[in-house]
């Protein structure tokens with residue numbers, strides 16, 4: 125089981141942001157920050173009365189361009205955007221380090237202020253309508269989100285949970301057994317609280333997207349699930365809050381996942397349909413990178429473990445032997461970057477000095493063919 129990287133927690137300067145014991149929102153320059161549900165619902169009702177549309181972007185903070193792209197997409201489709209920032213305890217297993225998940229509250233607010241200025245300046249969408257902007261940040265406490273029992277991360281723990289099976293048991297769920305129960309539960313709460321017209325999720329977390337869509341369908345939740353494309357670094361690495369823990373050596377080797385998936389995608393684009401042909405292309409890249417690294421000295425190498433490389437049906441997430449051309453498939457993978465064994469003098473290390481294992485995930489949608 126991988127652990128989240130350890131980093132000094134940055135204390136949210138809540139005293140400066142939330143007044144009246146944290147119950148009344150303080151008006152910042154361009155959006156309001158809510159810590160409780162009643163005040164957020166008041167604001168939501170006002171928007172309802174003036175027939176405005178609300179898009180919700182759920183996040184766990186430590187914001188990067190991937191998150192900002194979802195907000196931009198939401199701004200193109202809604203008048204008012206709500207961004208939630210909440211590190212949800214129930215999606216972390218007991219062996220994962222919830223307490224050290226990166227918390228960068230002040231930097232997050234700065235990024236959101238800057239983006240809002242851009243959205244308000246850029247204003248018009250060119251189709252006669254105005255782009256929306258961020259109206260509210262919802263940053264609840266644990267007690268607000270889990271008002272009765274303290275949240276449990278135990279597999280058999282008690283609580284009011286939303287479970288979406290068997291989807292939640294596959295792929296990421298096989299390594300993180302409580303993960304999607306936590307995600308589905310917290311998203312149900314967020315959707316009930318905000319009542320958004322549309323909710324925005326990133327394709328980087330593709331299984332999460334499939335599960336949220338299934339949940340919205342099966343529970344008749346009155347919202348539209350919108351998926352934004354994966355935002356990547358110029359070399360192809362998918363952006364992720366935890367990339368800050370990769371120093372230059374692990375960062376370079378970590379690229380193996382997107383390279384392996386690209387090779388498999390090429391096999392599909394070249395006309396291959398069988399699992400064996402498509403996954404062999406990915407495996408070849410991963411195996412040769414691992415062999416190369418194993419041949420290096422501990423002070424030069426970055427070792428990794430491939431958790432899975434999967435070719436699955438886009439709705440059921442069942443592994444497929446042959447791609448049904450009318451359905452396409454999801455090509456996805458997870459790699460655990462192991463701690464580096466020996467740092468070199470002057471080497472550029474990540475947060476936590478590259479001593480903690482980091483799980484990287486990525487995926488490519490293989491679109492249906494006519």
Ligand SMILES: Nc1ncnc2c1ncn2[C@@H]1O[C@H](COP(=O)(O)OP(=O)(O)OP(=O)(O)O)[C@@H](O)[C@H]1O
Pocket residue numbers: 182183184185189190191193194324325326327328329352353354355356362363364365366367
């Ligand atoms: N590179 C990306 N491109 C597009 N969307 C992204 C990207 N990274 C994250 N998101 C989306 O942002 C939302 C919030 O994700 P989250 O706050 O967990 O960030 P993260 O980078 O995925 O963090 P983690 O390190 O936990 O994986 C999710 O819908 C997620 O899919």
Ligand SMILES: CC(C)(CO)[C@@H](O)C(=O)[O-]
Pocket residue numbers: 182183184210212215307310311329332
């Ligand atoms: C959707 C989410 C915000 C729920 O905590 C989280 O899983 C994430 O950031 O992807």
Ligand code: BAL
Pocket residue numbers: 184215329
């Ligand atoms: N974006 C995924 C959140 C998590 O790994 O818990």
